Amino acid sequence: MKPILKIQFSDFWPGFIVRENYLYRLLNKKYELILSDDPEVLIYSCFGNQFLKFKCLRIFFTSENRKTNFLETDYSISFEFRRNKRQYRLPYFATRILESNLLGQLKSPGFEESLRLYDSRKFCAMVVSNPRSYERINFFKKLNCLLTVDSGGRYLNTIGGPILNKIDFIKNYRFVLSFENERFPGYLTEKIVDAFLSNSIPIYWGDPLVSKVFNPKRFIDRSEFESDEDCIREIIKVNSDPHRYAKILSEPIFIEPLPDYLEENRLLDFLLCAIEQRDKKYLVANYYKSTLAYCKRRIVKIKANLTKK
CATH class of the missing domain: 3.40.50.11660 (Glycosyl transferase family 10, C-terminal domain)
Structure with missing residues (x-):
């Protein structure tokens, strides 16, 4: 029997259908997913700011040319090259291949x-x-x-x-x-x-x-x-x-070896490891306002020091 996971999605593109989303279908292999307004895990994108009202583990996902703001999220799935264990590189072409099982057709x-x-x-x-x-x-x-x-x-x-x-x-x-x-x-x-x-x-x-x-x-x-x-x-x-x-x-399409992010199990493992952290007290959502206020104070102080010089 699969464990229950309360989850929600927000700030995706117009016409977004949760149960047809690739990440939903992937997680559904391991969890009995319940869509909840009081979720344990939020997966959100870059088309709004509704994510800010959720006080839970946040996972940012984007197919756009948008950089991750780790002041707002705990984990990220994006195209970016980052040496950060909390970020998973997944350019959108790879999402397209994985969600429709297209690799064999290429x-x-x-x-x-x-x-x-x-x-x-x-x-x-x-x-x-x-x-x-x-x-x-x-x-x-x-x-x-x-x-x-x-x-x-x-x-x-x-x-x-x-x-x-x-x-x-x-x-x-x-x-x-x-x-x-x-x-x-x-x-x-x-x-x-x-x-x-x-x-x-x-x-x-x-x-x-x-x-x-x-x-x-x-x-x-x-x-x-x-x-x-x-x-x-x-x-x-x-x-x-x-x-x-x-x-x-007639030339081959890919450079060999294939990128490891085309392996679906690697993405699933990343998500599972992230979700294991959902009960930790240091989630970004718990400290977002104080962190943002600290950054604003630092910016004001830096500007003041530059003005003195």
């Missing part, structure tokens, strides 16, 4: 199959809803001026309306524009993985460390070129040469 087609795909597909696709990435928008406009890029998202849509399923849409294209919203070391989301799943070549911009995870021969990295124009010239060359295209598409 295999490149062979060379002959890649040639067949080349012949049966259109040039390039993009699916974007966020209008804030200048790099992505600018690159799209430059490339689209030379060869048609079909954009199926809610933003910059060129096909008459937003598509219903991203993978079903992009699998009909040789290339997929896979630019991140922001560029930061370790911030690596599902965008490049979606292109791999569709057996397309990603045109990527974002995480400068992407080639430590994914084979740089399997995608086109905008950051490897001096300018958008240089990168676009390379894309056009590859698009005009079926054998060169097939060589890239």
